[in-house]
Amino acid sequence: MQDNFLTLWTFNFIDSLMYVNVIPLTRIPLSKPQIYTYESGDLASDLKIGQVVEAPLYNRSTLGIVFGTAKTAPANIKYKPLTKIIDPYPIVGERDLRLAQFISDYYYSSLGLVLKQLTPELPRKKMKKLTENLAKLNLSVIARSSEPLGTTKQSRENYESHGIASSQTPRNDLDLIINSPAERQKQYRELIAQNLQAKKQILFLVPEIILLTQTENWLKQNFPSQPITLLHADASMAAQLLAWRQAQTGGAKIFLGTRRAIFTPFYNLGQIIIDEEQNQSYKQWDMNPRYDARVVAEQKAALYDCNLTVGSSAPRVDTYFKSLAARPSPLVPRRSSPVSIIDMRAELRGGNYSIFSDALQKSLAETLQEKKQALIFVNRRGESTFVMCRDCGAILRCPRCKTPLMEHAAKTLSCVHCSIKMVSPVVCPACRSPRIKGFGIGVERVEMELKKMFGDARVARLDSGSATRAKNTQARYWELVNGQIDILVGTQAALPITAPNLELIAAINIDSILNFPGWQTDERAWHILWQIAGRDDLKEIIIQTYNPDNKLLQKLISGKQSDFYEQELNQRKAFGYPPFAQLIKLTCKSDDYDYLTRESLKIADKLKQELSCSKIIGPLKPTPEKIRDFWQREIIVKLELNSKNDKLESILRDLTNEWNIDVDPIT
Ligand SMILES: [Zn+2]
Ligand SMILES: [Zn+2]
Helix, strand or coil: CHHHHHHHHHHHHHHCCCEEEEEECCCCCCCCCCCEEEECHHHHHHCECCCEEEEEECCEEEEEEEEEEECCCCCCCCCCECCEECCCCCCCCHHHHHHHHHHHHHCCCCHHHHHHHHCCCCCCCCCHHHHHHHHCCCCHHHHHHCCECCCCHHHHHHHHHCCCCCCCCCCCCCEEEECCHHHHHHHHHHHHHHHHHCCCEEEEECCCHHHHHHHHHHHHHHCCCCCEEEECCCCCHHHHHHHHHHHHHCCCCEEEECHHHHHCCCCCEEEEEECCCCCHHHECCCCCCCCEHHHHHHHHHHHHCCEEEEEECCCCHHHHHHHHHHCCCCCCCCCCCCEEEEEHHHHHHCCCCCCCCHHHHHHHHHHHHCCCEEEEECCCCCCECEEEECCCCCECECCCCCCECEECCCCEEECCCCCCEEECCCCCCCCCCCCEEEECCCHHHHHHHHHHHCCCCCEEEECHHHHCCHHHHHHHHHHHHCCCCCEEEECHHHCCCCCCCEEEEEECCHHHHCCCCCCCHHHHHHHHHHHHHCCCCCCEEEEEECCCCCHHHHHHHHCCHHHHHHHHHHHHHHHCCCCCEEEEEEEEEECCHHHHHHHHHHHHHHHHHHCCCCEEEEEECCCCCEECCEEEEEEEEEEECCCCCHHHHHHHHCCCCCEEEEECCCC
16 A cells, blocks of 8 residues: 555656657758657646657757657756647557657658658648547547556667667568459458458558559449548648548548558558559659658568568569568469560561551550550650751750750650750751651650541540649549540559450550660569559550560560569579668769769768678769759669668768668669
8 A cells, every 4th residue: 555655656756857758850860869858847747659749949949759758867958848739649659650760760761750751740720620520530549559658668768778679570471462453352352351350450552643543442342331541642631630540540441542651550450451562652762761661561560460461463573582481482373364465577577667566556446446445555755755866966955954855745845854844946956957856655656646546536645744643643544444535545654554444455665664774674674564464354465566585575475474583583692682682872962063073982982991891882973964953973882681780870870961862772
């Protein structure tokens, strides 16, 4: 009795003198601490891990997330008091704070930036509709799942080390499904049904917006009694927060999202499904944190102790390799729609100079006659991929990036790297010759030619330029499904589309993805080839090429998928590429050419000196060397597996603002 009384008394006493550790939601250089300590003052009894709070930081005020608390803090430091609690309900729990730390450590990205990027913004003032919707949820579940502060062992440890949580070892039983889209869906349906029965939540990830619409439609058909909650960045702030709270409270069971959704905290997550796992959109390559949702998913599954299933018609070499540990031969026999490889050299010899082979023209005519639909794949955007003078050979280039300009059907030019747009010149700027002309076939050119050839057909276009606009993409999808389009021309973004009347897929110029140098290019071409040829819901698949003997095409039609993976793995082992090594790409940008040269040489030298066991490649001049008005240099660090060390850490953490760190780069 006496003991109990004492403990209680002590607890209350310390409560009022608590220190709270906060991660400011802002980018802080990695060389500085990522977590700051404050006095909790009057707020102590209301504080919970994962809450968004307001706190002073240097001379300003910032939002932050409560990371943990402590009863004591180093003396001789004056701690500022926390300003206020923005929302009583934590935005993340402890598991996802650990996930954020993993992302921050693994991808060398500021912890505050990771959390700012991956959590929804809280509305600054009350929004009536949102408040009403939130009231329907049992928000107290979130509060209860966060333990009171200052009492858990975990939060003390966090404080003592200001800790970098060591990453969880992902479980080894990666569940990989290699099959056609229709067969994969059958397996996903089974998994979802099992989890619903067990009253667990399911997170279904797709790489592109267009698949969001298509998959939502499929989920609704298969689970009509379940609401499907969408998690993606294009939704309104209120919709994003509501979906987030539904995940946290168990207010919904099936969640569908794009890469960012992997960070959503769940109440009771049983299953993560990543479809089209080979798709590069799962990696955020163009801004920090440069994370890969597939890597984060492995950590998430370990933290939540839930299942992770990934599926593809042709998985990444890396995933294939990982799955070998669980199952020596993960490839299953498959049925596929009939594939024809058309030799375009023979077409030329036969006098057909059109971009469509005789076989394709015939199949298109038949498809239209039968009121069915076709999807035409073109690798490039625009009308022509470059414009060249036939007299002097000059190529029109972007004045800022120096890369060839792409020409559009409206006779305008644009740069693929920056936003520059201009009117196509009538004469060559170098020699004044009028014989200046676009070369290389882009989506717009194919669209134009189709309209010429099949005057009555309804032809529409979906390319990565227009695919980024979510509404446009959804509109194209529904137009196709509802039979308002006869032929859809698109880049890779259009390839996963399915529609009940879609019977023909054709690739116009597949050679533009084959035969490139680079250790990842064969793999990328392989993924595209299988997205075209790995389907079993079509009547016909046509691939046009000038290189029918190409090794990838040969492997594709031989049907022995494992040959590709075995050969690729052998080569990577021999030359020390992933999955047998790890790559980190460092990019330095500056508008000062001389400074850039000096700085990149300095860092490369330092890395070479300090890391004798790793291979340092560079500084290299990337293509393009200049984007917008900034010159670039790259350094590639090739690490043996599990050889990250303190020296590397300290060099990378001390890099200046001009540097970008990309772990496991895809470009
Ligand atoms: Zn010229
Ligand atoms: Zn440019």
